[in-house]
Amino acid sequence: MTVIIDGKKTSSEIKDELKEKVAKLNKQGTQITLAVIQVGNDPASTVYVGNKKKACEYIGIKSLAHELPENTSQEELLQLVGKLNQDPTVHGILVQLPLPKHIDEDLVIRTIAAEKDVDGFHPESVGKLSIGQKGFLSCTPAGIIQLFKRYDIPMEGKECVIVGRSNIVGKPMALLMLRENATVTICHSRTKDLAEVTKRADILIVAIGKPRFITKDFVKEGAVVIDVGIHRDENNKLCGDVDYEDVFPIASAITPVPGGVGPMTIAMLMNNCVEAAL
Numbered sequence: 001m002t003v004i005i006d007g008k009k010t011s012s013e014i015k016d017e018l019k020e021k022v023a024k025l026n027k028q029g030t031q032i033t034l035a036v037i038q039v040g041n042d043p044a045s046t047v048y049v050g051n052k053k054k055a056c057e058y059i060g061i062k063s064l065a066h067e068l069p070e071n072t073s074q075e076e077l078l079q080l081v082g083k084l085n086q087d088p089t090v091h092g093i094l095v096q097l098p099l100p101k102h103i104d105e106d107l108v109i110r111t112i113a114a115e116k117d118v119d120g121f122h123p124e125s126v127g128k129l130s131i132g133q134k135g136f137l138s139c140t141p142a143g144i145i146q147l148f149k150r151y152d153i154p155m156e157g158k159e160c161v162i163v164g165r166s167n168i169v170g171k172p173m174a175l176l177m178l179r180e181n182a183t184v185t186i187c188h189s190r191t192k193d194l195a196e197v198t199k200r201a202d203i204l205i206v207a208i209g210k211p212r213f214i215t216k217d218f219v220k221e222g223a224v225v226i227d228v229g230i231h232r233d234e235n236n237k238l239c240g241d242v243d244y245e246d247v248f249p250i251a252s253a254i255t256p257v258p259g260g261v262g263p264m265t266i267a268m269l270m271n272n273c274v275e276a277a278l
C-alpha cells in the first residue's frame with residue numbers, strides 16, 4: 001500500500017515543537033525576531049510572505065514586515081539589509097525572491113549577514129553545507145530530510161535521483177542526501193534518457209518546474225517519490241511536477257501537492273529562525 005507522506009501534519013508537529021522552544025527563550029528574555037523584506041507586490045510572493053508571517057505569529061516569533069515599492073533602488077535595499085544586519089534585536093533576515101529585474105539578487109543575498117541568513121542561500125551557508133559544517137540549511141531540502149526521518153524512510157545506501165539542479169532545491173538537496181549516505185545522481189535539462197536514470201531511483205526527488213512531467217514511465221516500482229513542484233493547472237487546481245494519480249499506484253510512498261513539501265519549507269524556515277537566536 002502506498003504511504004501518503006503528509007507534510008501538513010509533519011510541519012504542524014515541528015511548529016508545535018518550535019513553539020515550546022520559543023516560549024522557553026521568551027522566558028529567558030529573548031524575543032526572536034525575523035525581518036521580512038518584500039520588494040514590489042508580486043501576488044505569489046505576497047501569499048508566501050503572508051504564510052511566513054502567520055507561521056511566525058503561531059510560534060511566537062516577532063515578524064517585522066518591510067514592504068518596499070517595486071521601484072526601490074538596489075542601493076536603498078542594500079542599505080536596509082545593512083541596517084538590519086547591525087540591529088542586535090533582529091535574529092533573521094529574509095528577502096523574498098524573486099526581486100525586480102533591476103536588482104542583483106546574488107548581491108543582496110551576499111549582503112545579508114551570514115549569521116542571520118535564515119533562508120540558507122548565502123554563499124557561506126552553502127559552503128558550510130558542502131564541507132559538512134553546521135550552518136543554515138536551505139529550507140525546502142531540509143524539510144524533505146525531516147519527512148524521511150519522521151516517516152522512518154531510510155536514506156543510507158539508497159539510490160537517490162534528484163531531477164533539477166537549482167541553487168535553492170536541487171543542489172542543496174543532493175548535498176544533504178550525500179550527508180545522509182545515499183548514492184546521489186543529479187539530472188537536469190541536458191540529461192540524456194532521463195527515464196533510464198530516474199528508473200534506477202529508490203528515492204526520486206523532483207524539482208523541475210514542469211506540471212505533471214513525471215509519469216509512471218519515469219518511476220521504479222516501489223520507489224519513494226518526493227514532489228517539490230507547485231503549479232496551477234488549466235483548471236486552476238494545484239498540482240506538482242509529478243503526475244500524482246499516475247505514479248501513486250507504483251510508489252511505496254509519495255508526497256501530495258498541496259500538503260507535501262510546501263508546508264515543510266515554512267516549518268524549516270521557522271526552525272532556522274530559532275537556530276539564529278540560540
Ligand code: NDP
Nearest residue numbers: 140164165166169188189207208209228229230261262265
Ligand atoms: P528552477 O527552474 O530553478 O530549476 C529547474 C531545474 O529543472 C533546472 O535544473 C533544469 O535544468 C531542470 N529541468 C528543466 N526541464 C527539465 C527536463 N525536461 N528534464 C530534466 N531536467 C529539467 O526551479 P526550482 O528548483 O526553483 O523549483 C522547481 C519547482 O519547485 C518549481 O515548480 C517551484 O515552484 C517549486 N518550488 C517549491 C518549493 C516549495 O516550498 N514546495 C520551494 C522552491 C521551489 P537546467 O539546470 O539544465 O536548466
